Amino acid sequence: MAKELIIALVQSPLFWEDPERNRKMFSKKIETISDQVDLIILPEMFTTGFTMHPENIDAKEGIQTVKWMQRQAAKKNAAIVGSMVFQENGRYYNRLHFVEPDSGFNIYNKRHTFTLAGEDMVYNAGEKKVLVEYKGFRLYPLICYDLRFPVWSRNTENYDALLYVANWPKPRSTAWDTLLKARAIENMAYCIGVNRIGQDKTGHEYIGHSAVYDCLGEQLVFSEKEAVLQVTLSKEHIKSTRDKLKFLDDRDHFILE
Template sequence: MDENLHIALIQSHLNWENPVANRISFSEKLTQITSAIDLIVLPEMFTTGFTMQPQNIYEDEGLKTLQWMQDLAKEKNAALTGSLVFQENDNFFNRLFFVFPNGTYCTYDKKHTFTLAGEHEVYQSGIEKLMVEYKGFKICPLICYDLRFPVWARNTEDYDVLLYVANWPKLRVNAWDALLKARAIENMSYCIGVNRIGIDGLGHEYVGHSAVYNVLGEQVAYSEKEEIVYARLSKGHIEKTRNKLKFLNDRDAFNWQ
């Protein structure tokens, strides 16, 4: 069994509040992936940009995007993840889907809605972390603003990979860089951050800085332009480092009940 997880991070411009155009755009980008990849990661709200007007999006677009993700996951024989505007029971969610190659999926609703932009007034907040078991790796996917809250991300579940999808603006990108590295070090896990680039419909600028950090906080992948970023995660690196440096044995145990 391959003890590596091969990943592709799609750092891209997003078409404002236009799911159809974004699905077409990402479909075209994914044709560039010709090597064997296990996991493809898209940004936060990858079909719309970080909109606070989800009522502008047709209600069925969420299900259409989910079907699109399922079709692509099967076609690429790879898992696919990213978050999108999703409407359910008259409520809106910033919902991450993790779609497996066979089309099955699990979800995570963003816990920390971004109050500075009024996200808490528009989208329902999630209440549970998600742990994904995939190809021998335990993955914890979170969303953007969650990055600022280390207790929520604390590695009490012995996960191997902490993954953030984001629309993190240029204005505060130094925090993005620092916190991704910190989350890797303190949790002794790989930490992946996938951001967008370009200017959104509200004039906010994004400069990417999508990156992968290993268990020691060393940067193993990074980009500031529109491209697909590839990385290989090693199970051996995780086990070797944790066996040598048993810092997780001294971690605090948090009870969310």
């Protein structure tokens, strides 16, 4: 069982509704990661930007992107995670794939579709939590708007880290910063947020603020620029902090319906 997990956060602008161009761009960024890392995290809808017109994206692109992720994961010997427009059985999903170096993967469909942008009218909402066991760490991947809903994020499964991929715009960046830190503190877990930068075709501006917070809410890494950030998560830090403070022993017990 690994005692540490080295992660890379890729904060980048995105090309609007252009999966092939985005894959090529991220291939180059991933290639620049010279250190051995265990996990590479890409933003929400990293092949298209936050489009509400998935019909503009060829139905084959989802599978093509998963195959690309499998190739990249094998090449870097690291898991890769990010969400994309995915069409299945005539329905559209904002679907996250967590792809491991052996090509195996887990999927999570975004639970809280963003009603302000009409995402709920276009994409089908997910219904299930997905917990990923990877290199001795228990990870809970979520997508953007999920961050605003603490019940869905609550640490009832003793996970080690929350992982949010996002297209979170500049006007609400204070909420992003605050909620990432809050999720870390209340769940006594690492909280990782990977956002994009730049401007999309709808005129929304993104300033990143990709960050990692430890289980006490201490910020370990942060950026507003185009960057690949690296940080190491420590299993011992989680265990020693929880053993000392025991806040999770007093958590409320409930069942989601």
